Amino acid sequence: MGRYVLRRLLQLIPVFIGTTFLIYWLVWSLPxxxxxxxxxxxxxxxxxxxxxxxxxxxxxxxxxxxxxxxxxxxxxxFGITFSGISVGDRIATAYPNTIRLALVALAIEAVIGISAGILTGLRGRGFLDNLVLVTTLFLISLPVFVTGFVLQIVLGFELGWIKTTVSESPAPWGQLIVPGFVLGSLSMAYVTRLTRSSIAENRRSDYVRTAVAKGLPQSRVVGVHLLRNSAIPVITFLGTDLGSLMGGAIITEGIFNIKGIGNLVYRGILSKEGVIVTGVVTLLVMVYLLSNLIVDMLYAVLDPRIRYD
Known part of the structure; x- marks a missing residue:
């Protein structure tokens, strides 16, 4: 495992240089x-x-x-802006809010999406399965900004259950639940469908039938044998989705007035501050690369047949 991690870290170096150079060239070569x-x-x-x-x-x-x-x-x-403001200080101020929002969204999509996928995958076709499929299709079809505005109006203005904006820095965890749900709603639908199809497919596998024939309890068959092997594609999606959530938080942060890096990138684009855009996107590249490395190492934990020698 140690040699594999070292080899992967060395492989990340040319990938990081290539992606960051492409980003830098695209930002600073614009007419x-x-x-x-x-x-x-x-x-x-x-x-x-x-x-x-x-x-x-x-x-x-x-x-x-x-x-x-x-x-x-x-x-x-990370450089300074044309007005002399440190980009590192701007990122340090905005980054905690975005990472909190992304972690809340990731937790929501993992808990709700995996739970719904397991229930529908184990039960098979029926009312619950159809309800989950229709709901996830609805979330996939609905743009994120529509979901955000609807929840903001209904839960904030009409019912008064939440604050319509999150202006504190760092933002409290409790105020990020609804924005996190909005940010992770699309991914949550994909996680549900991915878990459902993976569970349904692996239920017919030989190792599951063998475990049942050996007389193992249903909880052990599902929890140890079925879920661990079915979780590999889901973990892959969740690991790569962390960077997507951070980079795609511009709309959600704008709706709920969250002072995060999405808002920072948007203002940098409007003011043509290429150094801000480059710095934030470079940081997101590092998040993508490290999350992919962690996901690859989790494969061996979930599936004992996978060994990194």
Whole structure:
């Protein structure tokens, strides 16, 4: 296992360099004036443009700019905005809210999605199975912003059960339950369907029939043999979904006024602050890579037939 983890960590290095360079090239090679609107309605003075160009290495080739950016990033420096604000400080302020929101969404989709998938997968066709299938299809068809607005209006304005906005930083866990449900609603529907199909397929496997023939209790057959093998595709989806939840939280954070990195990226795009967009997306790339590594290591825990030698 140790050699496998070391090998995977070494494999992550070229993947990280390739993805971050592509992101950097896409952000900083876009046509347009990066200083447009930075000096109000009037064009920026040439002296200011020249000074900012030299300060942010905008006159260098993209490869050289990327190399200098990565050297600073390895030292923990995400750069500064055109207005002189540290991007690292902005990320440090916004990141806790987004990671909390993503963890709440991940927990909701895992608990509800896996539970509903297990029940319908074990019971087979019937009223509960049809109800779950219709509900998940409804969630998949419904855009996330519609779900957010409906829950905000009904639970917040009409019933007064929740606060319509989450403006505190760091945001309290309790106030993130409804936004987390909104963020994870689509993934929860996919987890339910994936768990249901995996359970239904593995129920007919030879190892399950063997365990039943040996006289093992139903709880052990389901809990040890069936669920562990059926959980592999679900764990794969959940592991890769953490980065998606963090990167796709722009709409949810906007609806509930959560000061997270989604809101930060949106403002960075509007203000053409490429250094903010690059820093946040680079952080998300690291989350994706590490979550994939953790998922791969969990395979051997769930399925004893998998060994990393």
């Amino acid at each position: 347009g004036d990066p200083f447009a609107g930075k000096c109000g309605d009037r064009p920026c003075p040439e002296a200011f443009v020249a000074a900012m160009t030299a300060k942010f290495n905008l006159g260098d080739p993209v490869v050289v700019q990327y190399g200098k950016y990565m050297m600073n990033l390895l030292q923990g420096d």
